[in-house]
Amino acid sequence: MRGIRDLIRAQGLRPGDSLPSEAALAGHLGVSRPVTREALRGLATLRILDIGGSRKARVALPDASALSLVLDHTTYSRRLSIQQVLDVRRTLEMRTVGLAAIRRSDAEATELLNTTARMFADLEAGHTELMELDIHFHSIIAKASGNQLFAMLVDSFAVITRQTWEIGWRSRATHQNRRENIKCHERIATAIMAQDASRAEAALSEHFDGAMAVLIRAGVA
16 A cells, blocks of 8 residues: 555546556566455555546545545544534634635635525424534635644534434434524624624534534433
């Protein structure tokens, strides 16, 4: 795997570029084709490569999937509690929301407001899409920060959000409490639209305070 990564860098390959054939890689690295095949599969799991069908492996555009696997396994093995995950996520997102307020495009700001509008509508319709809209909302903010690494890190937390979201939602027992949660998202979005970093950070802090409180009430450690 290290040998293949070194070859990618030595040849200056970029996302979308093809690697040499499996046979050529095996010859270059001095290993068998089965070993080469396993190395390619390992790098594909890490989203360093994209392999599929009979075509040659290509350099992949990195995404959050590999980070999600590590984060999911870390929480599953109880090396990290949900509250610790939220603490790290809060630290990251307090920075991304401030940057987003400064750097966001008009399209990103509009998408945030449209997402909150869809959240309100879905609440009234039976909240079938609210979790994914919530995840999307935070992803837009991370992308609007203008820092791809922030975007990857924030997106990697979606795997934990999908495990805990319903617990937190049930703990917001009344329609008014649930609507207030969405209003908090709306306050974040309007602050970003106004390019008011301080107000965006304050609204996000309020959001995470509420999320932590409902999980503690639900007994999630």
